[in-house]
Amino acid sequence: MIGAMYTGISGLNANATAMSVVGDNISNVNTVGFKSSRASFANILSKSVVGSTKQEIGMGTRFWATDPSWAQGSFENTGSPTDLAINGKGLFVLKDSAGASFYTRAGNFNFNKDGDLVNTDNLVVQGYPIDDSGRLGVLANVNVAATSTSPASASTQMTLGANLDSNAAVSDTYSVALNVYDSLGTAIPLNVEFTKAAYNTWDWSATVPTSFVGSGNEEVGTGQLIFANDGSLSSNSGSTTNPSISIPLINGATTPLNITWNMFDAGGASSGGLTQYSSDFAYTFKSQDGYTSGVLKEISTDADGIVSGSYSNGEHVPLYQLALADFPSYYGLTKLADTLYQESTASGQPVLGTAGRGTLGVVVPAALEMSNVDLAEEFVKLITTQRAFQANSKVITTSDEMLGDLISIKR
Numbered sequence: 001m002i003g004a005m006y007t008g009i010s011g012l013n014a015n016a017t018a019m020s021v022v023g024d025n026i027s028n029v030n031t032v033g034f035k036s037s038r039a040s041f042a043n044i045l046s047k048s049v050v051g052s053t054k055q056e057i058g059m060g061t062r063f064w065a066t067d068p069s070w071a072q073g074s075f076e077n078t079g080s081p082t083d084l085a086i087n088g089k090g091l092f093v094l095k096d097s098a099g100a101s102f103y104t105r106a107g108n109f110n111f112n113k114d115g116d117l118v119n120t121d122n123l124v125v126q127g128y129p130i131d132d133s134g135r136l137g138v139l140a141n142v143n144v145a146a147t148s149t150s151p152a153s154a155s156t157q158m159t160l161g162a163n164l165d166s167n168a169a170v171s172d173t174y175s176v177a178l179n180v181y182d183s184l185g186t187a188i189p190l191n192v193e194f195t196k197a198a199y200n201t202w203d204w205s206a207t208v209p210t211s212f213v214g215s216g217n218e219e220v221g222t223g224q225l226i227f228a229n230d231g232s233l234s235s236n237s238g239s240t241t242n243p244s245i246s247i248p249l250i251n252g253a254t255t256p257l258n259i260t261w262n263m264f265d266a267g268g269a270s271s272g273g274l275t276q277y278s279s280d281f282a283y284t285f286k287s288q289d290g291y292t293s294g295v296l297k298e299i300s301t302d303a304d305g306i307v308s309g310s311y312s313n314g315e316h317v318p319l320y321q322l323a324l325a326d327f328p329s330y331y332g333l334t335k336l337a338d339t340l341y342q343e344s345t346a347s348g349q350p351v352l353g354t355a356g357r358g359t360l361g362v363v364v365p366a367a368l369e370m371s372n373v374d375l376a377e378e379f380v381k382l383i384t385t386q387r388a389f390q391a392n393s394k395v396i397t398t399s400d401e402m403l404g405d406l407i408s409i410k411r
Contacts, residue, residue, distance in 0.1 A: 003059070004399040010060030011392030014041055015385050017063040022381045025373045033073070033106030033339045034371040036378075037066040039385075070330050073105075073372040075364055081300050082109045082117065085369040088361015090324035091341065093352065094123035095141070103325050103350070105369055106339040111299075115145030117307075121338055127307065127320035128354070134318070139352065142307060142320045148296045150311040152185025154254060155290030158245075159262045160192065161273045162283035166231065168196045174281045181290030182253035185313075188212050190220075190245070200227040200276065206245050214250050221245035221261075231277045233263060233270040240268035259288070291315060305355035305363040324360045325350040 018039035028034040042064035075085050084107035086092070091103035102123055109125055112118050117125040129137035160176055168174075173195045179187040188208055195203045206221035213220065221244070223237045236243055242260050249255040265271050273285075294313030301307050305322035327333060332346025343350055355363045 002399070002403070003057075005396050007058070007060035008392045008395035008399065010044060010062060011395070012389060014061045014063045015389040015392065018385050019382075019389070021066055022378055022385055025378050026375070026382075029371050029373045029375060031106075031339060031371050032108050032368050033104060034373065035071075035073075035105070036069045036371070036373045038069060039381075040064040040067055068331060068335070069372060071372045073369040075367045076370050077367050079366055081298065081366055082111065083107060083366055083368050084109060084301060084305075084322075085364040085367045086324065086355075086361050087364050090326055090353075090355070090360040093126040093139075093323045093325050093350075094119060094340070095126055096123050101342070101350075102336070103333070103341045103343075104339050108368055111144065115143045115148070117142040117144075119338075121340075123340075125322065127305070127322045129320055130306070130318045136321060136354075139323055142322070144296060144299065144309065144319065147309055147317070147319050150294040150296070150309075150313055150315045150317060152181060152183065152293040152313075153289070153291050154183040154257060155180040155259050155288045157260045157262055158190075158288040159271070159273055159286070160283065161285040162194075162275075163279060163281060164194055164196070164202055164225075164227075164274070164276045165281045166200075166227075166276045166278045168281070170196050170198065172196050176283045176286060178286045178288060180247075180257070180259060180288050181292055182247075182249055182251070182257050184251070184253045185292035186212075186251060186253060187292060188247065188249075188257070190247075194225070197224065200229070201225070202227075202276070208247055212251060213248050217248055220247045225274065227276040231275050232272075233274045233276075236263055240264045301363060301365040303355065303362045303364070321354050322363065323352050324355055325352055326359055327351070 021037055021039040025036045041061045044059040044062055086105060091105055092107060094102045094104060104119065106119065109117050109119055112122060124141040126139055127142040129140055131137065158180065162176055164174060173193055175191055175193045177189060177191045180190050181187055190206060190208055192204060192206050197203050202225045204223050204225060205219055207218045208220055210218055223243050225236055226234045228234045242263055245259045245261060247257040249257055262271055263274060291313045294311030294315060296309050297312055298310050299307060300310065305324065306318050307320040307322065308316055308318045310316050327350055328348035329346060332344055332348065333341040334344045335341060353360050355361065
């Protein structure tokens with residue numbers, strides 16, 4: 001009978017601990033990236049009354065373990081470009097100032113004063129820098145301080161789309177103006193004039209203001225366009241090689257500024273930009289590949305975890321690709337405060353990669369993964385745990401009554 005009381009006590013202790021697990025789940029129902037846990041029980045080694053396995057008596061229960069649930073949580077759209085979630089497997093990789101690694105599903109990040117992408121505890125998000133060729137570098141802090149400006153890029157190619165009226169009279173002139181850029185990012189007005197010389201023949205001349213090239217150097221390119229009977233461009237000055245416009249700058253930029261005018265494709269056929277049809281002159285498009293310098297205006301992230309910067313000069317540049325970590329056993333991770341985890345011998349070493357590759361999930365930008373706690377399930381556990389605690393307390397009171405009856409026999 002006294003043994004039964006201790007069996008009841010083991011049940012009280014185990015269910016009291018289980019109630020703490022349920023309470024922890026419920027209290028974290030609104031915690032970003034939180035993964036709920038389940039209480040597990042195990043029986044205590046049985047004792048044999050007379051040495052026979054058929055007469056073994058259990059000695060109660062004990063709290064065995066907490067098993068985390070890694071089920072996917074739902075997403076909350078926040079609209080903040082630095083809020084990130086993971087749909088599928090993987091954890092974000094963070095590092096502290098000492099270089100220690102941490103892992104989390106909570107993607108409520110922001111940029112600190114140094115330009116680092118950090119969580120609330122100022123742990124820095126890790127990613128792979130992307131160079132100008134699109135190649136990934138080695139794992140590093142995601143930091144935008146060094147990329148807060150976009151350098152200027154000099155123009156190297158240009159394309160014009162225009163129709164020159166075949167009904168125009170000899171010496172009629174049309175013009176198209178566009179800006180090209182030098183190595184300093186200075187916008188240089190370039191004017192291209194087309195003058196009809198004869199049937200199916202047009203002379204062209206490219207000029208820039210004297211303030212950029214000095215007096216007498218305004219003309220920076222010339223040629224003669226020959227059109228076929230169907231209105232398509234046949235040649236420029238007897239050649240199907242794309243002409244070059246050379247601008248001898250005097251403003252300190254790299255000089256000359258050489259720009260290739262894309263009139264023909266690699267096979268020598270017209271690219272279709274210039275035509276001569278029996279219709280009014282009109283230009284349909286003009287483009288060139290240079291741009292001025294710009295400052296960083298906003299940051300965005302896509303499903304592949306590529307962090308890109310949008311600049312005031314219109315450039316959209318990939319800066320980093322976020323690193324995600326996969327583990328042989330998520331259940332073996334060491335659980336820390338603030339929804340952080342660390343690797344352990346039970347979890348195995350992290351396998352680093354990028355979103356959407358291998359077993360890793362994809363990044364959901366401008367969203368947060370909410371807690372995966374199921375309140376309905378937790379309330380059921382709350383009831384059953386309370387009833388189990390109550391039942392075990394009844395075992396103790398009943399055993400006490402039996403002892404009281406035994407003692408009263410002597411009276």
